[in-house]
Amino acid sequence: MVTASPAPVASPVLGFDASAHSVDDPDSIWVVVNKARPMVPQDYEPADLETVEGASGTRLRAEAAAALAGLRDAARAADADFAMSTGFRDRDLQGSLYTTYVERSGQVRADRYSARPGFSEHQTGLSVDVHAGGCDLQSCFAVTPAGRFLAEHAWEHGFIVRYPEGKEDVTGYIFEPWHLRYVGTELAAEMRARGVATLEEFFGLDPAPDYS
Numbered sequence: 001m002v003t004a005s006p007a008p009v010a011s012p013v014l015g016f017d018a019s020a021h022s023v024d025d026p027d028s029i030w031v032v033v034n035k036a037r038p039m040v041p042q043d044y045e046p047a048d049l050e051t052v053e054g055a056s057g058t059r060l061r062a063e064a065a066a067a068l069a070g071l072r073d074a075a076r077a078a079d080a081d082f083a084m085s086t087g088f089r090d091r092d093l094q095g096s097l098y099t100t101y102v103e104r105s106g107q108v109r110a111d112r113y114s115a116r117p118g119f120s121e122h123q124t125g126l127s128v129d130v131h132a133g134g135c136d137l138q139s140c141f142a143v144t145p146a147g148r149f150l151a152e153h154a155w156e157h158g159f160i161v162r163y164p165e166g167k168e169d170v171t172g173y174i175f176e177p178w179h180l181r182y183v184g185t186e187l188a189a190e191m192r193a194r195g196v197a198t199l200e201e202f203f204g205l206d207p208a209p210d211y212s
């Protein structure tokens with residue numbers, strides 16, 4: 001019997017290993033959380049949270065916090081500085097935020113920009129929302145110097161813009177130019193080189209436009 005094996009995908013980044021980290025383990029820098037992939041366990045909290053330099057209320061996992069400091073230095077040097085708002089959010093905080101958004105926008109609209117508790121990438125400690133130029137959680141951030149800089153250079157520091165434009169049917173979220181996700185420089189560079197914008201598409205995971 002002849003078994004067909006999948007054609008190897010050419011890797012533009014020398015030595016890139018797509019199985020180097022888990023997409024399921026909540027402690028993995030490649031964990032994929034979306035509307036079809038809740039946090040497991042639901043009360044997950046990273047053990048290595050650190051306060052982000054220059055933002056007393058923002059906590060990220062140590063590796064992501066260090067990378068963000070480097071990214072921000074680079075942005076400053078390019079006259080594209082930004083400030084940080086939320087990094088890690090626990091399940092309870094996400095729950096109260098989501099409730100507020102549902103009251104404000106109704107559930108259908110709220111689900112397009114806010115995660116239900118236990119489904120937020122912010123709970124991984126690898127995601128951070130940034131703002132600049134008076135654009136806080138607004139699409140206008142994309143055209144600020146900071147927004148343009150991040151779209152072009154975040155990958156160099158291991159971050160991706162996790163909810164890109166035109167990918168709501170894959171990620172389940174509207175374009176969020178302010179929401180950065182740390183994945184490490186190897187994966188960020190590989191995604192950039194292959195021109196793959198979402199984690200779902202990169203890892204061949206099901207699209208997650210809605211909760212099941």
Ligand SMILES: [Zn+2]
Nearest residue numbers: 127128129179
């Ligand atoms: Zn966010």
